[in-house]
Amino acid sequence: MTAGSPASSRRLSQLQALVLLAVLLAGGVALLEAFGSGYHRTLAALTLINVMLAVSLTMTNGFTGLFSLGHPAFMTLGAYVAIAFTYPAGRKSFAMPDLPAFFSGIEWPLPAGALIGAIAAAAAARIVGISVLRLKVHYLAVATLGLIIIVETLALNLDGLTRGGRGLTGIPRSAELWLIALCTLLVIVGCWRLKHASVGRAMLAVRENEMAARCFGIDAVRLKVTAFVLGAGIAGFCGALLPHVVAVMTPNSFGLMLAFNLVAMVVVGGQGSILGAVFAALAFSLGTEGLRPVEESLGLYGLTQVVVAVVLILVLIWRPKGLFGLDEPLVETR
Amino acid sequence: MSGYLLQQIVNGLTLGSLYALVAIGFSLIYGVVRLVNFAHGDLMMIGAFLTLALVAGGEVAWAIVPLIVMAGGFVAGGAIERLAFKSIRGAPMITGFIVTLSASVAIQNLGLMILGDQPRNFLFPSVFRERLEIGPVSLGVIDLAIPAATLLLVAAVVAFVQRTRLGIAMRAVSENPLAARLMGISLDRAVLVAFGLGGALAAVAGLFWGGKFGQIDPLMGFVPGLKAFVATIIGGVGSVGGAALGGYILGFAEVAFVGFMPAEYAGYRDAFVFGLLILILLVRPQGLFGREEEQRA
DSSP, rough: OOOSSHHHHSSOOOHHHHHHHOOOHHHHHHHHHHHHOOOHHHHHHHHHHHHHHHHHIIIIIIIIIOOOOOOOOOOHHHHHHHHHHHHOOOHHHHOOSSSSSHHTTOOOOHHHHHHHHHHHHHHHHHHHHHHHSOOOHHHHHHHHHHHHHHHHHHHHOOHHOOOOGBBBBBOOOOOOOOHHHHHHHHHHHHHHHTTSSHHHHHHHHHHHHHHHHHHHOOOOHHEEEEEEEHHHHHHHHHHTTTTHHOOOOOTSOOOOOHHHHHHHHHHHTTTTTTHHHHHHHHHHHHHHHHHEEEEEEEOOOEEEEEEEEHHHHHHHHTTTTTTTTTSSSOOOOO | OHHHHHHHHHHHEEEHHHHHHHHHHHHHHHHHOOOOOTTHHHHHHHHHHHHHHHHHOOOOGGGGGGHHHHHHEEEEEHHHIIIIIGGGGTTTTHHHHHHHHHHHHHHHHHHHHOOOOOOOEEOOOOOHOOEEETTTTEEEHHHHHHHHHHHHHHHHHHHHHHHHHHHHHHHHHOOHHHHHHHHTOOHHHHHHHHHHHHHHHHHHHHHHHHHHHEEEEETHHHHHHHHHHHHHHHOOOOOOHHHHHHHHHHHHHHHHHHHOEEEEEEGGGGOOOOHHHHHHHHHOOTTTSSOOOOOOO
């Protein structure tokens, strides 16, 4: 589309969109830091982390047509690895007695720890992915659900590293809102660039028709591994950020329900649409937070989750491609 | 043979029966709609709570409780199919998955809403809780009743699928839905019966589960359901006998892991089961006894 055509004149150019996104994020952070309460800042942080998770899952599942439910497994892994680096050095021997001696003296800043957590998650995804991604769709779904349970079981039983079911407390609240906003910007822009680069187009080709794509010489398995590993890396990073927002980490912090909720966000947004995932994650995070008082006043715990599940079924029946399908609303895509 | 070993064999037989009952449902449903029904395990929960409600009333004779529970499971399975799956039949596979997962989440959370998250105690009548001492082994009557009832049910389902018109129709749909329809077979009915039959077996598995472990809660069905799916894969998806056999193999493997590994590894049993799943999928994705499905453009 050329810049002057009527269809594109109502759309923002990519540069305009980038500036707008950056201004929105920076403005939001500045406002919340100046006027917001602690509750608002925490809510904003959790919402932005959900946005990153949804965008990364739309890359893994939406672009290549995989159906992985394994994000929470990689988040848990990333979180525990990061905490091993960032936990107050003085309390490590008490809380994590089985940690190798190497860790006992170090207390790194969060970005370094989270990055290592992300790398660990990506490495694990690489090892699991080479084998699991050759499976057919329905086996992959069950295998990644199994992965969540495996990781949870390990975390529960490796008492000396995780304090088991009691969970680790006193994690420094070092995930500043501006840091999370910056990461969100980077994740959105990175996935956008990927989707509209040749790698992304090849991924979309695999999603549309794997056999046809392979006939064109596209290495489908390698692309799936790439999407899986990148998604897991971002998941590991987000998993590392989260306990540094809420100060607590337990083996079931990130479980099966989170896997479902992330899939819900991706599907409602349109599998493969980055902005769709962003909007769906915003709507999900704020919507469930809005329903929480209703749930509590009626004493109907579980209501929110029922609503999410029913909405998802209805969306799939009435609008199987989600809000935007593969398209990006509002912004020019070339 | 030592008493300990015998005891483990009995445990494996009981657990395997539970997995087998649920796995058969997975297999039947997969056969007709090529869909893994994630909500299948939650029918176990429905069956368990239905039993509890019937027993709490105290007016229903024990002999007919399993029959009512199975009828309830049939209705629940059929209802899930009609409400959630019928409208998306023919949609891409991923859509089907997400719908079954949504149905599962909705059932679990409706359970939480209505029943609360506290586990309930579950008591069978005293006849079943009596213990028999056979040589060195101490058996609950329930440990014998579960495998016996399971074998009976498996035989009934196999006979149904092999011999009756409806069973043959289901197999035809599973082989080739289009050709089956051209022969005048009602797809709707075959699918409904598969979901209903699976639901009935899962519900009675829920009854047994409560009797064996003594506690039930609204989230009890999901993980055992996933494990039963592992059993289905072990046996080869799509065959009733294979699924039952897979259930017993998994039951024995899990019991052997807990019973013969050092005690500190017992906590890892779920990790073991799903590790086994990933291993089997890698080495033999069509299952130990299944045939490979051809992939066509």
